[in-house]
Amino acid sequence: MRLATLRAAGRDGKLVKVSPCGTKYADASHIATTLQDAIERWDQVAAPLAALSEGTLPLKSADILAPLPRAWQWLDGSAFASHGDLMDSLLGNKVVRTGVPLMYQGMSDMFLAPTEDARFPSEELSIDFEGEFGVIVDEVPMGTSAADALGHIKLLVQINDWSLRKLALPEMKTGFGWVGAKPACSMAPFAVTPDELGSQWRNGRVCLDLEVCWNGKRFGNPNGEAMEFGFHELVAHAARTRRLVAGTIIGSGTVSNANFREIGSTCIAERRGIEVLDEGAARTEFMQFGDFVKMEAHTSEGAAPFGAIHQRVIQA
Amino acid sequence: MRLATLRAAGRDGKLVKVSPCGTKYADASHIATTLQDAIERWDQVAAPLAALSEGTLPLKSADILAPLPRAWQWLDGSAFASHGDLMDSLLGNKVVRTGVPLMYQGMSDMFLAPTEDARFPSEELSIDFEGEFGVIVDEVPMGTSAADALGHIKLLVQINDWSLRKLALPEMKTGFGWVGAKPACSMAPFAVTPDELGSQWRNGRVCLDLEVCWNGKRFGNPNGEAMEFGFHELVAHAARTRRLVAGTIIGSGTVSNANFREIGSTCIAERRGIEVLDEGAARTEFMQFGDFVKMEAHTSEGAAPFGAIHQRVIQA
Numbered sequence: 001m002r003l004a005t006l007r008a009a010g011r012d013g014k015l016v017k018v019s020p021c022g023t024k025y026a027d028a029s030h031i032a033t034t035l036q037d038a039i040e041r042w043d044q045v046a047a048p049l050a051a052l053s054e055g056t057l058p059l060k061s062a063d064i065l066a067p068l069p070r071a072w073q074w075l076d077g078s079a080f081a082s083h084g085d086l087m088d089s090l091l092g093n094k095v096v097r098t099g100v101p102l103m104y105q106g107m108s109d110m111f112l113a114p115t116e117d118a119r120f121p122s123e124e125l126s127i128d129f130e131g132e133f134g135v136i137v138d139e140v141p142m143g144t145s146a147a148d149a150l151g152h153i154k155l156l157v158q159i160n161d162w163s164l165r166k167l168a169l170p171e172m173k174t175g176f177g178w179v180g181a182k183p184a185c186s187m188a189p190f191a192v193t194p195d196e197l198g199s200q201w202r203n204g205r206v207c208l209d210l211e212v213c214w215n216g217k218r219f220g221n222p223n224g225e226a227m228e229f230g231f232h233e234l235v236a237h238a239a240r241t242r243r244l245v246a247g248t249i250i251g252s253g254t255v256s257n258a259n260f261r262e263i264g265s266t267c268i269a270e271r272r273g274i275e276v277l278d279e280g281a282a283r284t285e286f287m288q289f290g291d292f293v294k295m296e297a298h299t300s301e302g303a304a305p306f307g308a309i310h311q312r313v314i315q316a
Numbered sequence: 317m318r319l320a321t322l323r324a325a326g327r328d329g330k331l332v333k334v335s336p337c338g339t340k341y342a343d344a345s346h347i348a349t350t351l352q353d354a355i356e357r358w359d360q361v362a363a364p365l366a367a368l369s370e371g372t373l374p375l376k377s378a379d380i381l382a383p384l385p386r387a388w389q390w391l392d393g394s395a396f397a398s399h400g401d402l403m404d405s406l407l408g409n410k411v412v413r414t415g416v417p418l419m420y421q422g423m424s425d426m427f428l429a430p431t432e433d434a435r436f437p438s439e440e441l442s443i444d445f446e447g448e449f450g451v452i453v454d455e456v457p458m459g460t461s462a463a464d465a466l467g468h469i470k471l472l473v474q475i476n477d478w479s480l481r482k483l484a485l486p487e488m489k490t491g492f493g494w495v496g497a498k499p500a501c502s503m504a505p506f507a508v509t510p511d512e513l514g515s516q517w518r519n520g521r522v523c524l525d526l527e528v529c530w531n532g533k534r535f536g537n538p539n540g541e542a543m544e545f546g547f548h549e550l551v552a553h554a555a556r557t558r559r560l561v562a563g564t565i566i567g568s569g570t571v572s573n574a575n576f577r578e579i580g581s582t583c584i585a586e587r588r589g590i591e592v593l594d595e596g597a598a599r600t601e602f603m604q605f606g607d608f609v610k611m612e613a614h615t616s617e618g619a620a621p622f623g624a625i626h627q628r629v630i631q632a
Binding site: 070072073075078100102103104105106107108109110119120121125142143164167170171172173174175176177178179180181183184237238240241242245248316 | 490491
């Protein structure tokens with residue numbers, strides 16, 4: 001089952017169910033008004049949503065918001081070791097790996113729509129995209145184990161975690177994590193139930209290729225399977241000392257594979273890191289106003305279950 | 317004007333206006349259903365709320381929730397230099413001061429009520445309180461200056477930022493900031509408009525003594541004026557690359573004064589830091605299950621405009 005949120009009165013839009021073709025929808029707001037409403041009552045609404053007949057209304061890209069246009073909590077991991085190791089090299093900031101997942105709390109009061117312009121105050125802040133996968137959980141009690149966390153993962157999403165690299169290292173060095181470096185993220189159109197991916201959801205990982213194109217040119221196409229920790233482990237980590245509110249979104253961090261020299265990257269910072277290692281200096285510049293980024297994950301059969309993020313960067 | 321949130325159907329409670337005596341209230345939910353609703357329409361509701369006649373209904377402590385039982389955003393500063401310097405000594409983690417405020421994004425989906433038990437999984441996590449002041453803003457556009465930020469500060473609050481110190485340093489060392497070390501905070505009963513403090517709100521600072529008692533014994537009584545950056549500067553810092561959603565709460569960080577040896581501290585970690593400096597080792601232990609902490613800020617006239625946080629720590 002694929003769900004989406006369409007523009008409507010209020011900030012949370014209205015819930016719709018997307019047809020298998022991905023171009024039509026059925027209104028689902030009589031079952032749950034919003035996706036937040038649905039995730040809070042998932043055990044009640046999942047079956048009626050699944051039973052809803054195939055939609056016939058044409059889906060217009062401009063009407064599609066992020067599946068959760070805002071969320072009560074966004075916790076982003078950094079679960080791809082090939083990316084983490086490389087970023088350490090680039091930043092000159094030795095991240096201390098402690099055998100537990102890396103995770104930060106990010107801004108959750110706004111997720112940009114998949115085709116919404118991303119506004120930043122200046123190109124000088126080193127504007128970068130980050131292609132990620134994410135999960136949406138129902139309420140997770142404090143102390144939930146990784147094994148039990150798997151059952152709390154109700155929906156999978158695809159995310160662009162916008163980053164302002166110029167601010168990232170100074171903020172990391174404080175130990176307090178990111179505020180200025182991490183403005184609002186974006187989400188791809190469709191939130192999908194794990195069964196939708198069949199065997200390509202396994203071991204708590206979204207085993208799809210995430211294709212990222214920058215100004216129409218492919219920049220990377222790594223697979224989501226390479227996570228050092230699965231999403232269930234990220235959820236359990238997040239829930240160690242807090243219960244997770246229903247609708248919490250947990251991110252994978254930038255998707256990255258060890259063969260990034262061949263397969264490319266899902267953020268510019270990683271490519272710059274490779275250039276520093278291989279050529280002694282970064283030569284790929286960050287984004288400029290007017291640039292576009294497109295992100296679309298593909299199954300091994302070529303389907304795009306989350307739809308595409310396709311955004312332009314503009315001056316705020 | 318002092319506002320509070322009383323227990324009601326739904327997670328956000330209902331808005332009431334508190335009488336000058338602090339023991340009675342008037343229902344304000346016909347003006348704004350919740351404090352979040354009020355702050356989203358502050359320019360419309362501030363005058364009707366101010367004009368609301370003095371309440372006659374008795375205020376019961378058990379009915380009082382946090383002024384915002386949940387918020388879309390919680391950004392906590394660390395604006396008291398005497399605390400920051402000392403924590404660096406204790407943690408052996410040299411925080412890099414960059415001329416901009418220190419700030420992290422914290423969990424905002426739940427703020428505990430002022431007298432609610434605080435539940436933690438284990439005493440081994442080094443349970444600590446942190447007495448803070450905070451502000452609630454209406455919507456702040458991206459790029460707002462500190463001077464303009466002052467006008468967006470609509471309400472002042474008093475906060476207990478619960479911390480699990482055992483997790484704090486490992487999380488700081490990752491550069492990603494805190495997740496496990498920072499579970500839900502608590503808020504004192506009343507959110508007050510800045511004018512309520514008269515000249516004791518000045519230069520973007522809450523110039524009140526914050527008295528903290530641990531198991532009935534005074535632990536500290538520093539004043540909020542000593543902030544290195546005022547709240548308006550914290551708000552401007554937070555808004556550098558994002559617009560702040562109405563209802564964003566910005567915290568001061570642990571209230572601390574340079575004469576902490578005389579005046580005491582508002583968190584245990586600071587006292588331990590002093591012990592390390594003065595005696596070579598920390599001897600004050602962190603909290604145990606069953607312990608109580610009370611926090612109450614006082615004006616120079618002895619009034620307690622925010623009311624008191626009074627919580628017990630228990631096993632989750």
